Each structure stands twice: as structure tokens, then as C-alpha cells.
Amino acid sequence: MSEIYLNGKFIADTDKPKDLMKKFIEERRNGQVPYSVNIHYDEIMDQVKIESSHGRAIRPLVVVKNKKPLLTSKHLEQLANNEISFSDLLRQGVIEYLDAMEEEEALIAFYEDELTEEHTHLEILPLAIVGLCTSLVPYGNFNQSTRLNAGSKNQKQALGFYVSNYLVRLDMDVNLLHTAQFPIVKTIMHDYSDYSSHPSGQNVVVAVLSYDGYNMEDAIVINRGSIERGFARSTYYRPIISEELRYSGGLIDEISIPDKDVKGYKSERDYRFLEDDGIIFPESKVKEGDVIIGKTSPPRFLSSLDEYNLATSSRRESSMSLKHGEKGIIDFVLITENQEGNKLVQVRVRDTKVPEIGDKFTSRHGQKGIIGMIVPSEDVPFSASGIVPDILFNPHGIPSRMTMAHLIEMLGGKVGALSGRFVDGTPFDSEPQEKLRKELLALGFKDDGTETFYSAKTGKKFKAKIYVGNMYYLKLKHMVSNKVHARARGPIQLLTRQPTEGRAKEGGLRLGEMEKDTFIAHGSSLLLKERFDSDRTVVPVCNECGIIAIYNEFKNKSYCPICGDNSPVSNIELSYAFKLMLDEFKSLGIYPKLILKNKY
Amino acid sequence: MAKKIYEKYEDKLPLKIIEEVKSEIPKKTKASIIKKILDDVYKEFKQSSLEPGESIGIISAESIGEPSTQMTLNTFHFAGVAEMNVTVGLPRIIEILDGRKTIKTPTMEIYLKKPYSEGKEIKKIAKSIKQTTIQDYVEEISVEITESKIKIKLDKEILKEGVVDEKKILSLLKKKAKGYNVKQDRKELLVIPKDEDKNIGEIYRMKEKIKEIYVTGVKDVTQVLPVKRKGEFMIITSGNNLKDVLKLDFVDKTRTRSNDIYEIRKILGIEAARQVIINEVFKVIENQGLNVDIRHIMLVADTMTASGKIRGITRYGIISEKSSVLARAAFETPMKHLINASLIGELDDLNSVIENVMLNQPVPAGTGMPTLVTKK
Numbered sequence: 002m003s004e005i006y007l008n009g010k011f012i013a014d015t016d017k018p019k020d021l022m023k024k025f026i027e028e029r030r031n032g033q034v035p036y037s038v039n040i041h042y043d044e045i046m047d048q049v050k051i052e053s054s055h056g057r058a059i060r061p062l063v064v065v066k067n068k069k070p071l072l073t074s075k076h077l078e079q080l081a082n083n084e085i086s087f088s089d090l091l092r093q094g095v096i097e098y099l100d101a102m103e104e105e106e107a108l109i110a111f112y113e114d115e116l117t118e119e120h121t122h123l124e125i126l127p128l129a130i131v132g133l134c135t136s137l138v139p140y141g142n143f144n145q146s147t148r149l150n151a152g153s154k155n156q157k158q159a160l161g162f163y164v165s166n167y168l169v170r171l172d173m174d175v176n177l178l179h180t181a182q183f184p185i186v187k188t189i190m191h192d193y194s195d196y197s198s199h200p201s202g203q204n205v206v207v208a209v210l211s212y213d214g215y216n217m218e219d220a221i222v223i224n225r226g227s228i229e230r231g232f233a234r235s236t237y238y239r240p241i242i243s244e245e246l247r248y249s250g251g252l253i254d255e256i257s258i259p260d261k262d263v264k265g266y267k268s269e270r271d272y273r274f275l276e277d278d279g280i281i282f283p284e285s286k287v288k289e290g291d292v293i294i295g296k297t298s299p300p301r302f303l304s305s306l307d308e309y310n311l312a313t314s315s316r317r318e319s320s321m322s323l324k325h326g327e328k329g330i331i332d333f334v335l336i337t338e339n340q341e342g343n344k345l346v347q348v349r350v351r352d353t354k355v356p357e358i359g360d361k362f363t364s365r366h367g368q369k370g371i372i373g374m375i376v377p378s379e380d381v382p383f384s385a386s387g388i389v390p391d392i393l394f395n396p397h398g399i400p401s402r403m404t405m406a407h408l409i410e411m412l413g414g415k416v417g418a419l420s421g422r423f424v425d426g427t428p429f430d431s432e433p434q435e436k437l438r439k440e441l442l443a444l445g446f447k448d449d450g451t452e453t454f455y456s457a458k459t460g461k462k463f464k465a466k467i468y469v470g471n472m473y474y475l476k477l478k479h480m481v482s483n484k485v486h487a488r489a490r491g492p493i494q495l496l497t498r499q500p501t502e503g504r505a506k507e508g509g510l511r512l513g514e515m516e517k518d519t520f521i522a523h524g525s526s527l528l529l530k531e532r533f534d535s536d537r538t539v540v541p542v543c544n545e546c547g548i549i550a551i552y553n554e555f556k557n558k559s560y561c562p563i564c565g566d567n568s569p570v571s572n573i574e575l576s577y578a579f580k581l582m583l584d585e586f587k588s589l590g591i592y593p594k595l596i597l598k599n600k601y
Numbered sequence: 602m603a604k605k606i607y608e609k610y611e612d613k614l615p616l617k618i619i620e621e622v623k624s625e626i627p628k629k630t631k632a633s634i635i636k637k638i639l640d641d642v643y644k645e646f647k648q649s650s651l652e653p654g655e656s657i658g659i660i661s662a663e664s665i666g667e668p669s670t671q672m673t674l675n676t677f678h679f680a681g682v683a684e685m686n687v688t689v690g691l692p693r694i695i696e697i698l699d700g701r702k703t704i705k706t707p708t709m710e711i712y713l714k715k716p717y718s719e720g721k722e723i724k725k726i727a728k729s730i731k732q733t734t735i736q737d738y739v740e741e742i743s744v745e746i747t748e749s750k751i752k753i754k755l756d757k758e759i760l761k762e763g764v765v766d767e768k769k770i771l772s773l774l775k776k777k778a779k780g781y782n783v784k785q786d787r788k789e790l791l792v793i794p795k796d797e798d799k800n801i802g803e804i805y806r807m808k809e810k811i812k813e814i815y816v817t818g819v820k821d822v823t824q825v826l827p828v829k830r831k832g833e834f835m836i837i838t839s840g841n842n843l844k845d846v847l848k849l850d851f852v853d854k855t856r857t858r859s860n861d862i863y864e865i866r867k868i869l870g871i872e873a874a875r876q877v878i879i880n881e882v883f884k885v886i887e888n889q890g891l892n893v894d895i896r897h898i899m900l901v902a903d904t905m906t907a908s909g910k911i912r913g914i915t916r917y918g919i920i921s922e923k924s925s926v927l928a929r930a931a932f933e934t935p936m937k938h939l940i941n942a943s944l945i946g947e948l949d950d951l952n953s954v955i956e957n958v959m960l961n962q963p964v965p966a967g968t969g970m971p972t973l974v975t976k977k
Contacts (some may be wrong), residue, residue, distance in 0.1 A: 057858075521954055521964060
């Protein structure tokens with residue numbers, strides 16, 4: 002007796018589990034059982050498991066009977082003429098969905114000509130074993146799996162032309178690539194996904210060549226001429242949003258140019274772009290600190306007395322201005338109302354980003370790298386036919402990573418560019434390399450894709466033949482201009498008086514515990530002290546009780562609050578963090594007494 | 602003549618170096634040349650010694666710590682070769698430096714005297730070291746619930762080997778199973794409780810106890826492995842009991858060792874324990890293919906054993922001996938140290954590094970050491 006389980010719960014038992022399974026699958030193909038229900042017979046446990054729960058991954062396959070797939074050319078014809086749809090095939094039992102467990106029972110052929118008596122299913126398309134992003138990697142089946150993975154992940158970060166109505170949209174953090182192109186070496190997924198209407202890269206000439214060490218460690222060298230011709234140029238859009246909020250007591254924010262007596266008034270210069278309505282005018286060039294939307298808010302605490310007593314306005318400044326390191330041009334101003342009926346102002350800032358040293362690029366094979374050098378056109382090595390490559394890719398990136406598809410794409414791109422056609426690089430179903438090579442030979446090039454190159458600096462011929470070809474390169478959204486950060490002096494935290502943290506707050510770079518140890522290991526004691534001087538303070542300490550005393554600035558005199566006015570007080574230098582710790586000790590009821598001694 | 606010159610240098614140079622110079626210099630060398638050589642040696646010696654204020658602790662910590670980050674947690678196994686599972690890598694280093702009392706895989710390396718070290722009766726000797734309990738000689742042991750007694754069926758095959766006979770087991774049972782009568786049947790041994798209505802649970806517990814009764818071998822040695830190393834037969838064990846092993850007459854007492862620091866300290870003293878720390882840590886580092894100067898490890902071992910007891914590099918070990926409250930609080934469990942210090946009114950002289958970093962004062966190391974001295 003075999004037990005039958007439905008979604009893990011025992012429901013019945015049977016003497017003929019295999020017959021049951023056969024019948025069940027037949028019924029499913031006839032449409033008597035929903036297509037998403039799967040069955041599996043576990044011979045070791047002698048259990049039949051039927052699964053209908055959600056959360057299982059199921060995938061479609063063509064049913065095979067007697068070495069013949071049920072999907073015939075007649076079906077394909079009907080599909081092409083829109084007479085039937087995919088769900089009709091499902092209903093006819095031509096295609097069925099298997100889950101991981103039922104797949105155990107199946108023998109699935111990759112290609113139709115591989116079919117034998119034992120085969121139960123056929124892949125609809127070999128490409129279907131990978132997902133959408135991965136199927137966008139040309140010749141992906143020639144890559145090492147980890148690189149394929151990296152390559153498909155990188156594509157998600159590429160800049161492109163994501164929508165065509167971007168002019169009326171106010172999306173956060175948007176980058177648009179100028180003159181994006183459709184790849185020369187494509188896969189069928191590029192066609193099916195309508196990639197030509199939202200491309201995300203450009204076709205460039207790549208030479209596998211090192212250049213004065215500027216493309217070491219995955220860096221790439223770019224031809225300045227290419228950049229000047231518009232390669233990898235992009236625009237960054239960011240909306241700045243402000244709203245007139247309502248507060249209790251009928252008070253309301255006001256979007257306008259703030260009065261000079263407003264609390265926290267910046268400088269007149271910062272408000273110079275604002276029009277009478279308190280909003281910046283389009284096409285003004287703005288830099289960090291410039292006010293985009295002028296706004297004032299009512300006082301925070303109504304109850305405090307001086308707010309009533311003083312006749313002057315006590316409103317707070319709460320304008321929106323550009324943060325540290327930002328710049329751009331005002332692109333678009335939108336004044337509207339939100340759901341609550343509050344006035345809502347959205348201003349879109351645009352900034353053109355020209356590729357610079359440190360910007361990140363990648364091919365579609367996980368071969369990412371940053372620009373190490375931008376070389377003037379006249380210094381870039383050129384081929385015998387006068388082709389000057391756009392990108393110099395370091396050959397050391399190839400052997401350890403084994404991205405064969407990277408090399409094949411270059412070959413394919415070269416053939417495509419020369420013969421004016423697209424090359425099909427669909428994984429498992431691509432134009433064979435041999436064919437590309439023959440075609441390249443017919444076009445008058447060496448069939449291995451290499452060419453004679455000349456150094457542009459000396460004019461001498463390189464001893465080695467250089468591998469050149471066309472590739473689809475992607476600019477990734479990580480750009481240095483959004484990340485560079487350095488600080489000498491800057492804002493500090495209120496509590497500890499130590500520098501703030503993070504780029505947004507113009508923070509310092511922490512010299513951590515282990516870095517501190519290196520100073521000690523070098524014995525550079527005084528340098529260490531200087532490095533930690535960021536929160537240095539001088540505090541008066543009572544010589545008698547050892548508690549931090551008080552400095553009276555009017556009288557220019559320090560006194561101890563415990564021992565009285567006449568106790569001796571000395572000024573000592575401490576880190577503010579230590580003084581804070583002493584205060585915290587006191588709040589815990591611990592008496593931290595400082596015993597002062599002369600150092601010498 | 603030459604002797605006198607050497608004597609002059611005895612308080613300048615370590616004896617070992619003088620001996621080395623002595624052995625290297627040919628006899629009948631002129632006294633003036635010997636003197637020149639010794640002067641050069643002294644100069645070299647002076648130059649290679651550390652200067653006051655060198656932060657040797659941190660340098661050692663960095664020198665051990667940096668390569669340790671590259672250590673792999675997975676152990677390497679050699680297929681086919683009989684091998685014992687020993688903790689290696691970072692877990693072992695942590696275990697040693699923490700000064701753990703119970704280590705994960707205690708082992709001994711037992712060296713043998715001649716002729717046993719040449720392989721004579723090596724299997725027999727190894728077997729005799731291994732601890733055996735009654736369950737090793739038993740084919741079946743069961744509790745008869747209806748008759749409330751324990752049935753023991755001895756394994757005749759094993760008994761034939763002649764290490765133990767039925768009589769010995771019988772007498773052992775009689776000695777250990779108090780409150781029970783032991784009878785010998787034709788096939789089996791029967792253990793019957795004297796008290797007839799004894800709880801069945803208790804009988805079951807007795808059965809488990811009988812299984813663990815010690816019969817032969819060295820206690821705690823659960824596994825033995827005879828191996829040939831450098832042309833010599835020796836025995837590697839898992840589980841250690843150095844004290845009892847050293848009592849055996851075929852054991853080479855000078856070279857046999859255990860990897861348990863505490864056991865070594867108890868039996869061979871603190872200096873030996875220090876050497877075990879050095880050896881064990883160095884072995885791990887060498888196995889991982891890393892290169893750490895042994896002097897760094899010696900420094901750690903010295904700090905751990907300087908008090909005569911073994912103290913780990915933990916908040917209960919050497920850290921608890923730091924004189925500064927702030928330094929202890931900066932390491933781990935700050936509240937504990939601060940509260941205790943405030944209860945007894947502890948004074949911090951700010952003599953070491955970490956307190957001075959906290960106060961932002963120059964640390965007393967390196968260039969921070971020299972200070973001005975004024976006449977009073």
C-alpha cells in the first residue's frame with residue numbers, strides 16, 4: 002500500500018501508485034486537473050506526493066510521445082497567425098508545467114534531434130534554462146557560470162533609455178544615456194523584449210591591449226575623441242520636492258522668498274535664483290547651497306514665551322537647497338496640489354555627466370572596470386587600416402576569468418559592423434564562430450580577429466598582432482562624481498564634537514582601531530595624538546575635588562561649583578569625548594576625580 | 602690568555618653567543634683578533650636588540666593577526682591514509698590563546714623505546730594503551746523486563762584474544778555492581794538486583810553503567826593510531842592521560858607529549874607549558890603555509906605563562922591583570938570594571954597606551970617615552 006499525500010497531508014492510499022500517476026498526468030493533459038498541480042512517486046518511501054501549493058517553481062516543457070514532440074509545425078503556424086495562443090497549447094496537453102519533484106521523473110531533451118525512446122519532454126527553447134537578463138548575454142553559453150551571473154547582474158545597473166516620456170516624469174535618481182544603441186551582437190531576447198526601444202549601451206571598437214599601465218587591475222583606457230563624439234554621455238535627473246504643510250493652530254508653511262528676519266536666514270546670494278513666487282526659474286545654473294524652493298515654517302514650539310512677546314516674525318527658514326557636492330541646471334518646475342490639498346512644488350534638476358576617470362563600465366560578460374585614463378585620440382594606438390579603438394581593454398582580464406564570450410562577441414561585432422548586419426549570439430543557438438571567421442576572412446581581415454597595430458606615440462609597429470573588434474559596452478550607474486569625497490575641516494557632531502560621518506554630511510574618514518594600532522607600532526606617539534586632536538578641548542579642573550570646573554567669561558575667571566569661588570583651578574587639555582565620558586560617569590553616580598600633577 | 606678575553610665579555614654577551622664564537626674560531630688565533638671578533642659580535646648584538654619604547658606587543662599582535670585572517674577554516678584531508686581528526690587552523694589558535702581548560706581534540710604523541718620504536722609488537726602495544734570498557738567485550742547486553750535482571754552475552758571471539766577472560770569481567774562486575782548479585786549462566790552473565798522490587802528505570806541505568814566499566818588500557822585514551830614517522834614507529838592517541846602513559850615502561854618519557862597545555866603544566870611544569878604553547882601555535886601557522894616569526898609567538902607564550910599559571914588572552918586572563926581601569930574597560934565588559942573601580946575607589950595612573958589615547962595625550966611608547974627631567 003502506498004500512501005498518497007496532498008500538499009504534505011495524508012489523504013488516501015493506493016495499490017498501484019504508478020498507474021495512479023500515469024492516470025493523473027493524463028487527466029492533467031486533458032484539462033481535468035489544473036496545469037499547476039504536480040505529482041511525484043517516491044519509490045523509496047513508497048509515497049505518492051501531489052502538490053498544488055503556491056511558491057513552487059514550475060516551468061513549461063513540450064510533451065514528447067514516441068520520440069516525437071507533440072508540438073508540430075502546424076501549431077507553430079497557427080501561433081504565428083494568431084489563431085491559437087500559448088494557453089491553448091497548454092489546454093491541448095502539448096505543453097505542460099513541471100515542478101522540481103515531477104522533473105525527477107522526466108527525461109528532458111535539449112534539442113529535438115536528441116530525442117530517444119526514453120525521453121518524456123523537450124525544452125521549448127534551450128535558452129529558457131536562463132532568465133531574461135542572462136539571455137541578454139550574447140554567446141553566454143561560452144562563459145564561466147560565475148561570469149555569466151556577474152554579466153547579467155551588471156546589465157541591471159547600466160544606464161540606458163528606460164522610458165521615452167521622461168520629460169514629463171519626476172522619478173527619483175534617474176540617469177539617461179545619450180545616443181543609446183542596439184547591440185550589433187544580439188540574442189533573440191533583444192528582439193522579443195523590444196530592446197531597440199529601450200537600449201542601454203553603445204557599440205564601440207575595443208582593442209585587447211595594455212596601455213602604459215593605465216588599464217591595470219580591470220581599468221580601461223578610453224579614447225578622448227570618442228568621449229568628445231558623445232560616447233557614454235548621460236544626463237542625471239533629480240527632483241527636489243517641497244510641500245506647504247499644515248500645522249495645528251491654523252499655521253501653514255509658506256513657499257516664498259524668506260524675509261531677512263526669518264530664523265536661519267541664509268544669505269541673499271543663496272536666494273538669487275528665486276522668482277517672486279519663491280521658486281527657482283528654469284534653466285538657471287545652480288551649485289551646492291543654492292536655494293531651489295524658498296520656504297518658511299511657523300515656529301516649532303508655540304508655548305515658549307518669547308515667541309509671543311516679540312513683535313517680529315518668528316518663522317523658521319525651511320527652504321530646499323542643493324546638497325553638498327551637487328550641481329546642475331533647473332530643467333522643469335511643477336506646481337501642483339497633493340491629496341490633502343497642500344501646495345506641492347517639484348523642481349527637476351538636470352546635470353550632464355561626461356565620462357571621467359573613475360566612472361564604471363562593463364561589457365556584457367562581467368568584465369567590469371573603471372576608466373583609468375582618458376587618452377587623447379592622437380596617442381591611442383591605431384590599426385594598419387587606420388582604425389583607432391575607443392576602448393583599450395587589458396588582456397590580463399581574460400585568462401583567469403575565462404570569459405570566452407567576451408572574445409567571441411568582439412569577433413561577432415567586427416563581422417557585424419563590417420558587413421552591416423546584426424549577428425545572432427543567442428546562447429546555445431548562436432552563429433558558430435567558424436562561420437564568423439570565414440566571413441571575416443572574406444571581408445579581407447585576418448580570420449582570428451587580430452590586426453597589425455602601431456604605437457601612436459612612437460609610430461612603431463607593435464611586434465604582436467592586436468585583437469580588435471566591436472563590442473557592446475555599458476556605462477554603469479556608479480559614477481565618481483556622485484561618490485568623490487574628501488575633507489580637511491568640516492562639520493562636527495553636537496554631542497561628541499567629533500567629525501560627522503558620511504559623504505552627505507561632509508564627514509571625516511575614520512581612523513579606526515586597527516589604524517590607530519599602526520601608529521603605536523611605529524612608535525609615532527605625537528603624530529597619533531595630533532591625528533586624534535579633532536575633538537581637543539581645554540577644560541578647567543578644580544585642583545581640590547578633581548571635578549570639571551566652570552569658566553565665567555564675563556569675569557574671565559574659573560570657579561569650582563563644589564569647592565567654591567576661591568579654590569584653585571587649572572586648565573587641562575583633553576579630548577572632548579573623555580570629558581563627555583566623565584559627565585556620563587557622574588550621571589551614573591560614579592565620582593570621576595581627576596588628580597592633577599605637573600608633568601615635569 | 603684567550604680564556605681571559607672571553608671572560609671579559611661574559612656580562613656583555615649571552616653565554617650561548619660566546620660559546621658559538623668559541624666553537625667557530627680556530628685554535629691558536631691571536632688574542633687581538635679574538636678581541637676584534639668579539640667586539641664586532643658585541644656591536645652586532647647591540648644593534649639587533651630592541652630599543653626602549655618599541656611596541657613589541659602590538660607588533661606581535663599585528664604579525665600574528667594579519668596572516669591569521671587568511672587562514673582557512675577547512676582542514677586538509679589525505680584520502681586513504683588513516684588519520685585522526687585534530688582541530689587545526691584558526692579554531693585551534695583561538696583555543697590555545699584563550700587558554701581553554703578543555704580542548705576540542707586532546708591528543709598525545711607517544712614515542713617508544715627501542716626495540717618497540719622499530720616496530721616490535723607495535724599493534725599490540727597500541728591496543729594495550731587504548732581504554733576498553735565492558736561494552737567492548739560484550740556481544741549483547743539487555744534488560745529482561747519481565748524478570749527484572751540484566752543479561753550480558755560476552756563476545757567469545759574477542760575474549761579468545763586473551764587480553765581479558767570471563768573471570769576478570771565477572772569479578773569487575775561483582776565489584777562495581779553494588780546491590781546486585783552476579784551469576785554465571787552457561788551462555789550469559791546475569792546481573793540480578795538483591796532488592797527484588799527494584800525500579801525498572803534503575804536497572805536500566807545500571808545497564809548503562811555496566812557498559813562504561815573500565816577494564817584495561819590507559820583511561821581516557823579513546824583511540825590509538827600507530828604510525829611511522831621519520832623511520833620510527835610511534836603511537837598517536839585521541840584523548841590524553843600523560844600521567845598514566847609515562848608510567849608505562851615501553852614509553853620514551855623524554856619525547857612523549859600531549860597537546861593539552863594544562864596537563865603539561867601539571868605534570869611537567871610551567872616552562873614546558875610555555876614550550877607547548879609555542880609549538881602548538883607554530884605548528885598551526887606552519888601547516889597553513891603562513892610565515893610568522895617564532896619570536897612573536899614566544900612573546901605571547903611568555904605573557905600567558907609569566908605568572909606561573911596559564912592565563913589566556915581574555916578578559917578573565919591577562920586582561921584582568923592590567924593595572925588601569927580605563928584599559929580594562931576599553932577591552933570588554935566596561936560596566937563591570939567601572940562599577941567595581943568606583944566601589945573601591947581605584948586610581949588610574951595613566952601609565953599605558955590605551956588610557957592616553959582616550960584622554961588624547963601622547964602615548965608612552967616610541968617617541969612618547971622620553972620626557973624632560975628637571976633638577977629640583
